[in-house]
Amino acid sequence: MLDRIRIILLGTSHPGNAGGAARAMKTMGLSDLVFVNPRCEPVEGEAIARSSGAEDILHQSRTLDNLDDAIGDCTLVVGCSARSRTLPWPMISPRELSTRLPREIMRDEGEPQGRVAILFGREDSGLTNDELQRCHLHVHIQANPEYSSLNLAAAIQVISYECRQGMLAAETSADSDSEYFGVAWDRPPAAQEDVERLFVHLEQSMIRSGFHDPAMPRQLMARMRRMLMRTRLDDMEVNILRGMLSSFDKFTPPR
């Protein structure tokens, strides 16, 4: 899906920004880069240096002399813009763009059909009204109103990140089984019967040490339960806690 998203840079002045754009794109799995009327040579020394290993994106980029050729085969054209100009235009957040992308690109159930262009303007003056009006939508990065100075590579980083998020969300709505706390865990979750034995043991050990008085229970065991239940103990953790309690039991008086 990410190969159907095209980043288009209009009138770029600094080759370093071309390189930074390529790097930002590649970190998020985007690869289709087009320059329209760049005001510098975007695939040379400084651009290559700043791309920092993403020079393949630069080498396979295209340089065109008009925007219409760059967006001709696209089904959705989005312009990255500061808050709207004289004529208000439909405006979405990067997050909303991310949510729309899968259904824009995967129009039918089989092959991807759509192609999305995202336009970024000049370092100094952004996109012209004419360019903005070639867009279906404008996307606005909601930066700090007192300091909204994202450079070009930073803006592309944020938008590319959201594109990748959209794709990942579409993929994982399938399954995420073996995950526990968001990662592949090293131990299986504890069986509840073992957790219950742990609570019995804990209560006994705390009575033996004098910390817990069953005649005056207050909420002690309830708080211990709440704390250990919400942590979702794994099997080794139950064993460790029981081992620790046994090591204390060797010193405390038997009941």
Added chain:
Amino acid sequence: MLDRIRIILLGTSHPGNAGGAARAMKTMGLSDLVFVNPRCEPVEGEAIARSSGAEDILHQSRTLDNLDDAIGDCTLVVGCSARSRTLPWPMISPRELSTRLPREIMRDEGEPQGRVAILFGREDSGLTNDELQRCHLHVHIQANPEYSSLNLAAAIQVISYECRQGMLAAETSADSDSEYFGVAWDRPPAAQEDVERLFVHLEQSMIRSGFHDPAMPRQLMARMRRMLMRTRLDDMEVNILRGMLSSFDKFTPPR
């Protein structure tokens, strides 16, 4: 709310990255920056130049020589990390972090209560295991697995963007403020300095009972940390656990 999010950079080598970090933060309205043991002078010429108008963030930053001082007053500690090391740790996406932040910070309906630290490691080697184990959660930017080379400023740009998104979403959804674990909680979260004292106490008590041999530590303390960090202890739970340990200490031999 954004003023209660602290970005902590550990062992930064390049002043340019310090400046890029400040700029990325400021574009998203973050301002609390701490350097821990930087391997360069992070508030000087090249850093100022790269900050590009965000030099106020650098001038008000602090430089400390240990991580514990940097996170002591925080209620949630998050480490930005590549996929997990030997011991898996709870892992979330930047998006999930964004969703959690409002209820982490705005615990009660009135004043903000929480403070969140987000840790970024060295340019070359990231965060150490010891640093990662001081975290409640790890956050992983799901980059292109074949080219995950986000530089430090780009990673901070993405995370700061998500922090701002979280705040904007919270503002528009009015209230889910006083929620913690999805309900109104009865106790405030523990400050990290109190949690660290608990770990010191726990280790001492386990040594005295003979359960823990510091000469053969295996992963015992790491597993204890992982279990208690992910449960997000509240202040009373820390007091209960310390009280319980003290009750055992009365019986075990002093070291």
